[in-house]
Amino acid sequence: MAAPWWRDAVFYQVYPRSFADSNGDGIGDLDGVTARLDYLVQLGIDAIWINPVTVSPMADHGYDVADPRDVDPLFGGLAALERLITAAHDRGIKITMDLVPNHTSSQHPWFAAALAAGPGTDARKRYIFRDGRGPGGAEPPNNWESVFGGPAWTRVVEPDGSPGQWYLHLFDAEQPDLNWDNPEVFDDFEKTLRFWLERGVDGFRIDVAHGMAKPPDLPDMASVENNRMLRNKDDDPRFNHAGVHAIHRDIRRVVDDYPGAVTIGEVWVYDNARWAEYLRADELHLGFNFRLVQARFGAAAIRDAIENSLAAAAIENATPTWTLSNHDVDREVTRYGGGAVGLNRARAMAMVMLALPGAAFIYNGEELGLPNVELPDEVLQDPTWERSGHTERGRDGCRVPMPWSGETPPFGFSTTPDTWLPMPPQWAALTVEKQQADAGSTLAFFRRALELRRQREEFGGSEIEWLPAPRGALMFKRPSGLVCALNAGKRPLRLPDGDVLLASTPVSDGHLPPNAAAWLV
Numbered sequence: 331m332a333a334p335w336w337r338d339a340v341f342y343q344v345y346p347r348s349f350a351d352s353n354g355d356g357i358g359d360l361d362g363v364t365a366r367l368d369y370l371v372q373l374g375i376d377a378i379w380i381n382p383v384t385v386s387p388m389a390d391h392g393y394d395v396a397d398p399r400d401v402d403p404l405f406g407g408l409a410a411l412e413r414l415i416t417a418a419h420d421r422g423i424k425i426t427m428d429l430v431p432n433h434t435s436s437q438h439p440w441f442a443a444a445l446a447a448g449p450g451t452d453a454r455k456r457y458i459f460r461d462g463r464g465p466g467g468a469e470p471p472n473n474w475e476s477v478f479g480g481p482a483w484t485r486v487v488e489p490d491g492s493p494g495q496w497y498l499h500l501f502d503a504e505q506p507d508l509n510w511d512n513p514e515v516f517d518d519f520e521k522t523l524r525f526w527l528e529r530g531v532d533g534f535r536i537d538v539a540h541g542m543a544k545p546p547d548l549p550d551m552a553s554v555e556n557n558r559m560l561r562n563k564d565d566d567p568r569f570n571h572a573g574v575h576a577i578h579r580d581i582r583r584v585v586d587d588y589p590g591a592v593t594i595g596e597v598w599v600y601d602n603a604r605w606a607e608y609l610r611a612d613e614l615h616l617g618f619n620f621r622l623v624q625a626r627f628g629a630a631a632i633r634d635a636i637e638n639s640l641a642a643a644a645i646e647n648a649t650p651t652w653t654l655s656n657h658d659v660d661r662e663v664t665r666y667g668g669g670a671v672g673l674n675r676a677r678a679m680a681m682v683m684l685a686l687p688g689a690a691f692i693y694n695g696e697e698l699g700l701p702n703v704e705l706p707d708e709v710l711q712d713p714t715w716e717r718s719g720h721t722e723r724g725r726d727g728c729r730v731p732m733p734w735s736g737e738t739p740p741f742g743f744s745t746t747p748d749t750w751l752p753m754p755p756q757w758a759a760l761t762v763e764k765q766q767a768d769a770g771s772t773l774a775f776f777r778r779a780l781e782l783r784r785q786r787e788e789f790g791g792s793e794i795e796w797l798p799a800p801r802g803a804l805m806f807k808r809p810s811g812l813v814c815a816l817n818a819g820k821r822p823l824r825l826p827d828g829d830v831l832l833a834s835t836p837v838s839d840g841h842l843p844p845n846a847a848a849w850l851v
Contacts, residue, residue, distance in 0.1 A: 335424065336533070336592045336616065337649050338789075339376040340684075340780060341691045345657045346383055346405055347391060348731040348751070349694055351744035353406075358731065358743070360401070360410035364417045366734075369762065373697060373773075374780030377424035379535050379594070381657060383411065384430075387437050389504035390713055391729075392428075393537060394435035398522045415530045424532035426592065431519055431577075432538040433505040441506055444497075448489050456514055457506050458498035458544065459486075470496055473550045474568055477501050479718035482568070498548075500541060500568055502713045510542045510577055520584050527588045536581070539595030539608065539617070543573030564601050578613040592616060594651070602642035609648035616651050616689055619643070623659055627666045627675050627845075629804045629818045633796070636686065636806075640794070643688070650688035654679055655696055661728050664702035671845060673699045677775055677834040678816055678847035684783050685806075685814035685849060687792045692776075695732055698760050699772035702727040709752060726751055735763035775834065782831055788812035788851050797826070813850040817842045825850060 350362030360383060370378070382392030383405040392402070401408045415425050434441060440456050447453035449461075460471035462485065470483035477500055484503045488494035498507045508515050523534070549567050564570060578595070585591050595614040599605040608617045619642055621635035643650040654662045654676070666675035676699060683690055705726055707715075712724025730751045734742030739753040741761050758764075765771035783789050791809030799805040802819020805826070812831075817823040822841035828850035830837055835846040842848050 335590065336689055339689050341377045341379050341689065342370055342375040343379045343656060343691055343693045345381045345694055345729055348729050350732065354745040356744050356746045356749045357404060360406045360414050364414045367417055367421055370423065371421050373777055374784060377426055377532065378418060379426045380428060382428045382430060387435055390502050393430050394502065394505045395430050396435040396437045399525045412529060419530065426533040426535055427526055427531050428537060429522065429534045430537045432541045433499065433501065433507045436504040436506055445486055446489060449495050455512050456509055458509050459495045462496050472548050476717060478714045479722060502717065516580055523584045527591055532590065533592030533594065535594045535596065537596055539614065540570045540574060540597050540599050542577050543571040545571050564599060564604060570599050570604065575607060575613060578608065582612050602638060603645060605642045606645035609643065609646045616649055618651055618653065622652055622683065623654060627818055629802050629816065632682065633804050651691065652683045652686050652688060653691035654683055655693040657729055658725055659728065661700055661702045663699055668701060672701065674835055674845040677772060678845060681779060681834050681847035681849060682814060682816050684779050685812060687794065697773055697776040698762065698765060700760060703730045703754055705751065733757040733761040735761050779832060811851055814847065815842060816847045817844050820844055
């Protein structure tokens with residue numbers, strides 16, 4: 331039996347607002363993605379993961395969904411997605427969509443009905459409404475905080491004008507959490523799954539896949555400090571409730587009606603055994619393990635992240651996944667120190683990631699070596715900025731549009747310089763056009779790395795063997811013969827015997843410089 335297509339696929343994450351603008355409004359759209367498909371073919375990816383494009387007021391840039399079975403006109407409408415699916419499939423590229431099951435937009439018809447219907451009604455039972463605590467119910471039902479900052483509860487005004495119940499929103503107030511104990515919620519989600527699968531979508535990335543189920547008694551959090559999603563602990567009552575697994579089994583039963591379709595979960599769970607539960611044979615196909623994203627650039631930290639990720643996947647004989655960046659975290663060039671050092675380390679880490687068994691995810695712009703952008707306060711749009719009282723700047727800095735060509739913003743991204751987030755003039759040196767003409771560019775490096783990964787049999791096998799390495803370095807070998815060496819130390823690393831397939835920076839006299847990686851056979 332042939333292995334599933336996704337088992338060793340390279341997924342390319344498209345943040346559609348920031349990839350390519352086809353109509354000159356300063357915001358990327360789906361026809362922009364279609365127009366750039368040949369670029370992605372040349373890059374060598376297997377599948378595209380598209381961040382949300384369904385109908386939304388855009389309070390959280392599409393993660394607040396008002397209609398899950400239509401495409402927002404901002405991105406070109408349903409016809410534009412259908413054009414993209416057809417064009418991508420013609421080129422052998424799969425299309426996976428982001429789905430948001432934990433919550434809806436506050437402008438979803440269901441939520442409007444819940445507000446109008448009042449306490450105790452069937453309409454309210456689709457969401458998590460509770461009476462408040464304290465005199466007159468003036469205090470929230472518990473002490474939960476929003477991932478974006480501030481309380482996770484908002485009080486509503488009842489139809490008669492009186493202060494009323496509170497509704498739960500783990501994220502923004504415009505993203506009320508659904509009540510997954512209500513069978514109507516899954517029935518509607520099944521319609522959404524089938525709607526997209528029948529239009530040729532090849533699978534889904536499931537947002538907050540560890541968050542849909544809530545403990546019935548909604549107990550207080552032990553601590554409301556450090557509550558951000560990227561730092562959650564496994565005892566956080568807001569997430570990873572056991573009931574979530576029944577939901578994933580129901581989802582899987584639907585998706586299994588469409589052979590080849592894949593489900594990929596955003597699973598912020600840290601205990602390996604509990605993380606692996608999401609990858610049981612009747613739940614998710616793939617789950618993001620974020621240890622490598624969170625690891626600092628050091629040999630011990632990186633090895634620990636790899637070992638834990640492999641061990642977690644092995645518990646359920648699941649396929650490991652690897653990623654270094656996405657739309658929620660600072661870009662790796664910046665995380666690893668910025669400037670030339672940060673870029674060298676990012677290229678080295680890309681080689682480590684692509685040498686590991688399993689599926690890999692690249693975030694748009696990663697292949698250009700883009701850094702985070704320090705944006706002025708007045709242009710920030712992430713709800714985290716407002717909800718944190720301007721103490722957390724949010725994620726806008728990693729979402730600045732892609733530079734394609736030319737010497738000045740908008741660098742071919744759009745025909746208008748008034749892009750939804752401003753583009754830094756310094757990116758003139760990082761455009762696709764410039765890098766395509768430079769054999770030593772980061773783009774050329776990524777193309778070569780992906781070509782080797784796709785074509786060379788030495789990347790086969792599902793395991794790795796750690797090889798002896800001096801302090802500050804790590805080396806591992808794939809069963810089919812590939813050796814990956816990373817020098818995270820301060821001195822040149824003597825490479826083992828073998829032919830160098832690729833190095834992230836030039837190798838001199840058999841020595842790998844600091845902040846570099848090499849593949850050998």
